[in-house]
Amino acid sequence: MSDLTVLPEVNRDEEGILAGIECFALDMDGTVYLGERWIDGAKEFLREIEDSGRSYVFLTNNSSKNSQVYVEKLSRMGLVVSKDKIVTSGQATIYYLKKSFPGKRVFLLGNDMLTAEFKEEGIVLVDENPEVVVTAFDTTLTYEKLCKVCDFVREGLPYIATHPDYNCPTETGFIPDVGAVHAFIHASALRYPDRIIGKPNADMMDYLIERTGADRGKTAMVGDRLYTDIAAGRNNGLWSILVLSGEATMKDVEESEVKPHLIFDSIKEIMRYL
Template sequence: MTPYQAYVIDLDGTMYRGDEPLPFARAFVDKLAAKHIPYLFLTNNSSRTQEQIAAKLEHMGIRCRPENVLTTSIAAAIFINQQKPGARCYAIGEDGLFDALKKEGHRIAGDHCDVVVIGMDRDLTYEKLSRACLEVQNGALFLSTNGDVTIPTERGLEPGNGALTSVISVSTGKDPIFIGKPESLIMDQALKQLGTDKASTLLVGDNYDTDILAGIHAGMDTLMVFTGVTPYERYPSLPEKPTYYVNQLNEWLPHI
């Protein structure tokens, strides 16, 4: 097996579950660092900033700098900039989304918007959803940071951003452009940020429908770990298998 020159690594369900680090996550990243192999944490979670995610990982003993992180909020803000620089955005989300939009030079607005973008919002209200629906009906471009219908936490699987986005879709009859995994938009941005190509980069994740399909769709090799959303029992019925799979990350350490 030829060693990979870079790694794209999921967070929720791969590095941690909620606020609890998963077994061998630290050892996995430590070995990458020791071998001077570049890695990028790629998450569909839009709620935190790069700095907040890096601080969370460091608190768990997992090596991370802000530049080692790419979120769907950052990828969405970059995509909007490609469509309309300095766009007026109606945003539903948390710190990560608002921070990314502002850093890309977009304006947060309440009406007459160019774009409606929705990310995870634990303070979601009926009024926020109503305003988003009205703006979409008036012609605003409709984006969603990701389509995850659940997110793994220490309590179990909780509603994800895809479930929240569906309210706007059903109400307006319009489907959003999804930015996060398994879409190609965020994978292209991840490889650009790493500065590596598909053939030399391995994607590591726990969720078949987002992480693994993102790698498959991008033409990348994938490593599936059964510590999060997708259980091993589902493996035999998967339509396209990951390149490799392990029960826990320590099983991959000899291959780094």
């Protein structure tokens, strides 16, 4: 793929990349909304995608929420979508476990919503004598849980993580995400996860392609983070589009080894090229 980068002040898709995109994989917070507020033009962009005969899905690393939570949130914000439009790192982890550890007993460090999703998909969850350890963004984390997961990791069990993020953005700033928990576990049990599923890693993007049936060369990953969203596209055969409506700045782009194919101020600016 091309190394083209389009700066926001130029804002031109000089190689006609967007004309060939059939599926947009969209990060959520910082890309289409901030908290419960749409980023300007986001809803119109989603409508334009579908009006032009293309498709989109929302792709998130956040494993503290299941797909129904996102469906309900988007509905409150005036967008009615089905759960098929939501792809999470939790779902991708379930997919990976079914392929790689079928029927194995799993200790899950996760909240009630993720636990329910794992059980609904037939994953065998246990608190004692697991065969696999899975760590997720557990918003109900306790010291007792931390002690238990460190014990299991220290035993040498296969150790899988839903995603790598150190912090989760909120309307009031950042809160510790699962990557920070991995640092705690490493300090105690001297191990990092054997495999991390979420963006920017291949397992997440393989699951995306499996779910959507899309052609990698006609799929664009759109997001506001260089090290997850843009790296996910760059490293896995998709086009990558950075929007400057969230975390990353042009200074970050200049300093990063990961370069997007295209850069826009926001997804509103992409519409003219569809």
